[in-house]
Amino acid sequence: MPSDLQHLVELQRVDVEAARLQSLLDAIPKTLARIESQLASARKRVEDARAALKAGEAEKRRHEHEIQSLNDQIHKFRGQSSGVKNNEQYKALLSEISHAEGEIAVHEEKIIEGMLAADALAARLAEAEAALQTESAEIERQKHDALRESEADQTALEAAQTRIHELRAGVEENLLSTYDRIRKSRGNALAEVREQRCTACQVLLRPQVYSNLRASRDILQCDSCGRLLYYVPENNVVAVAANTSAIAHQAEHEWMFVPSLGSSGAFAVFSNHKGNATMKAYDAVTGEAIARRVEKNALYQSIFAAELQNARNLFVDEAGLEDRYKEQLPPELLEELRHQLPNS
Numbered sequence: 001m002p003s004d005l006q007h008l009v010e011l012q013r014v015d016v017e018a019a020r021l022q023s024l025l026d027a028i029p030k031t032l033a034r035i036e037s038q039l040a041s042a043r044k045r046v047e048d049a050r051a052a053l054k055a056g057e058a059e060k061r062r063h064e065h066e067i068q069s070l071n072d073q074i075h076k077f078r079g080q081s082s083g084v085k086n087n088e089q090y091k092a093l094l095s096e097i098s099h100a101e102g103e104i105a106v107h108e109e110k111i112i113e114g115m116l117a118a119d120a121l122a123a124r125l126a127e128a129e130a131a132l133q134t135e136s137a138e139i140e141r142q143k144h145d146a147l148r149e150s151e152a153d154q155t156a157l158e159a160a161q162t163r164i165h166e167l168r169a170g171v172e173e174n175l176l177s178t179y180d181r182i183r184k185s186r187g188n189a190l191a192e193v194r195e196q197r198c199t200a201c202q203v204l205l206r207p208q209v210y211s212n213l214r215a216s217r218d219i220l221q222c223d224s225c226g227r228l229l230y231y232v233p234e235n236n237v238v239a240v241a242a243n244t245s246a247i248a249h250q251a252e253h254e255w256m257f258v259p260s261l262g263s264s265g266a267f268a269v270f271s272n273h274k275g276n277a278t279m280k281a282y283d284a285v286t287g288e289a290i291a292r293r294v295e296k297n298a299l300y301q302s303i304f305a306a307e308l309q310n311a312r313n314l315f316v317d318e319a320g321l322e323d324r325y326k327e328q329l330p331p332e333l334l335e336e337l338r339h340q341l342p343n344s
Helices: 003-081 087-169 173-186 207-214 331-339
Strands: 190-194 230-232 252-258 266-275 276-283 287-298 312-314
Touching: 003 087, 003 173, 173 230, 207 230, 266 287, 276 312, 276 331
Parallel strands: 190 230
Antiparallel strands: 252 266, 252 312, 266 276, 276 287
16 A cells, blocks of 8 residues: 555544544534533423412411401401391391301311422422432533543644644645645545455455555546545455355346446446346446346356446445336436446
């Protein structure tokens, strides 16, 4: 692997780690706010219980005041009874006294209900205060842990930024510019190649590109996603089929632009599945399906070698499109495929 590429592989690793640490630090205010909101909820439960208890006490005093007023009225009515001149007036006073006594009974019942509710509210208040004390201790611990972790993350981020500066200084300027441009648009600028595939877009590399990459001759980019490619020998274990039954279980799938098909080339999907090799092609201009071939007990890399000779890999991240669009590719997919061609 060229030394510049080695630096870029390490740079990407540190860039990713630095981005992770920065995201953790950016989340600290929200984390602290969430912790504080938990404490605020516990405090509100205490305040609500106290307010309810206080309201109950006020309501009890109101009923007691009403009882006192009614008793005063009864006393007044009884004082007036000695001065009545006829039976009708006497009955009227008795009715007023009876009505007042009924009202007193209602208020007394309300006081009893309020006292029972007050007992429950007092218990709820005690429970809420105990919970607040427990949650306060727990929340303080969470805040302390969050701040301690943020300090560690900040230290690690500063170390990563120092390392990033060192690594960037060791990379040729034009290559570094390419790295920055791809990283800005793709997230990661580099992709490892395993089993002849770009691990970012899963497109199979052309044999010559794969050979040059393994030989560490050049710094190469994926024909499909444009990422810079690197190859680690120890991560590439090639499984060699012991017999033809391995073919039956080999499943591969990729899209390519095939210039030899159709009047202006075709977008074709090749696949190996359960021992069969399949090719389905769509006209590159109209998107109309123009060819479909299935070969039994074969691999498309061999049986369709002529079509693949000058084909160009395409990046399609959704599986099964050829089954969904049996006769015609939709305009948006057709446009997306065209944009991946040179000079499109």
